[in-house]
Amino acid sequence: MTNRQQTTTLFLCGDVMTGRGIDQVQANPCSPELYEPWVKNARDYVALAEIHSGPVQQPVSNRYIWGDALDELDGRQPDLRFINLETSITTSQTPWPGKGIHYRMHPDNIGCLEAARPDGCSLANNHVLDWDLDGLDSTLEALTGAGIIPVGAGKNETEAARPGVFSLTGGQRILVFACCLESSGVPENWAATSSHGGVYRLPDLSGRSVDSLANRIRAARKPGDLVMLSIHWGGNWGYRIEPEQQLFAHSLIEKAGVDLIHGHSSHHPRGIEVYQGKLILYGCGDFLNDYEGIGGDEDYRGDLTLMYFPVVSRQTGKLQSLSMVAMQLGRLQLHHAEEQDRQWLATTLSRVGQDLGTHCTVDGGGDLVLGWK
Template sequence: MKKNEAVTLFLAGDVMPGRGIDQILPHSVDPILYEPYVRDARDYVRLAEQVNGPFDKPVEPGYIWGDALAVLADVRPDLRIINLETSITTSSEYWLKGINYRMHPENSGVLTAAGIDCCVLANNHVLDWGHGGLVETLQTLEREGIQQAGAGRSRARASLPAIFEVPGKGRVLVFAYGSTTSGIPREWAAAPESPGINLLPDLSIATAEEIGKTVAEVRQPGDIVVVSIHWGGNWGYGIPEEQRRFARLLIDGAGADLIHGHSSHHVKGIEVYRNKLILYGCGDFLNDYEGISGHEQFRADLTLMYFPRLS
């Protein structure tokens, strides 16, 4: 059988176009916040302007990507996959958890401006504005023709992968999971008849085996399998042994070709295991932290664009 030509992916870590970023876009939600210290999302805009100077608002959707759009145009990846860490909604049903991200559905052009193909949603912010906010997020992505993985209107739908047919290069399957180690409330897990995310019970051998069964039900010969996981804390370069073990189990037993890890606000280590790439923490790609100080030693102001070639 003829081997398919290599597929080039664009992978990014956490993309958070809510809160302050939403406020500089053409259609902003109510700026009210329920954080311990900040009650108005526009305060994050003011903090950023104090550091980098004022700018005209509102901005065009592509503005927030900066130089990344030119890089994407130059590399021309076959698929563009991000961890979308915000709810796309006007819902006011907030989850009492300290930090709540949302972006107005009419600002979804920020995703199409970058040609995003797949949004991973199994993270600790997609349900910040309740189940209604998640459903509106799903509806918005469907309207824009953007596939998603890791959340759904039921447990069965939340566990489904995003499936892409790349002309002349075969299929790419994106499975997405969230771990409570990233701060995801257990109550956010999708139920048989109610919306939620695809939450891992743990990082055990048994869980890896279950993922392997799920992959085997869908995978066809020649498919490329990406497993995306939101796990771990926000700061620190250390990689827990349970993450390393679990990632390797997914490669050895579940047929994963690439592990797309995220949650850390900064870039973490990369491992090549049996010629398969493990990205333990891709770092934040877009956020509204410009005016916030602290943790400078981790250089969270630096971002990486990952362009693996898989075949």
């Protein structure tokens, strides 16, 4: 058996936000009308990006927004590509009432997602219902039609809590569960129920929630399956990991048999932990957005994004290695980050990972590489 057959390589990233300004530069944009307190036209976000980084030749190709990330994906050939999609794919004209920001992408622009060939995506987040239940239905239909498995949302609670099932060579599977919490801005009435659609929203990080997830995992898991939990939690800025978050993550590994935790919501990468040999990404940071030119919180370097390539054992689910590729957003497109920016990210991840027992270095090829105790 070759090493590739003994391990599984994944591609993970944080929030992919293909609505609003990014939708506007595609070939078939939605109406640019917004219902935000300060910005009323999505084209204003395109203008800010162009002022900040330079002109964007429009309409862009389906591949454009991914930029250098596509070569990385083609070269590394991960066994599973999984993202957190924070955009409703719809032409709905009914924004969720009382919500300050509404992301949507026209269904005819689905090609910009297909270009990166994600196998699946989490919809358990605070933007998938921006355009109400009609928008969710349209999103589920568009993704399914494109061959992208949506996880964490559905037309009822059973569908929303159901894992995505992804096959590996040799008949092995990865089960991916996706959930979200109020701490990431998900309203209580977004939770799917037996009678209406929505997201898989946990009420809290209590032992009861651990037990509920553990029961769902036991019901779906077959011998040899790997299990990943994709979770949208916490605020947008800051490196502090709340004690209840860490306890919850540890409990999922100990009691529910989760092999990898894919956390997101923060606008920048947060600390990384390896607990009992299993990888915990507390916050992957944004990956694609239209925030160029928006001031505030510059110290966190939200313009820098990471592609995560964990390699895990197929037999035990334990982390074998984690390489990360640093990207920078410019002109609504991903580009390889400069050496000084890669070093800044490595230094920052080492600093915030000190109490978690992890550190980060830059190897000779420019990858950020995780080390752990």
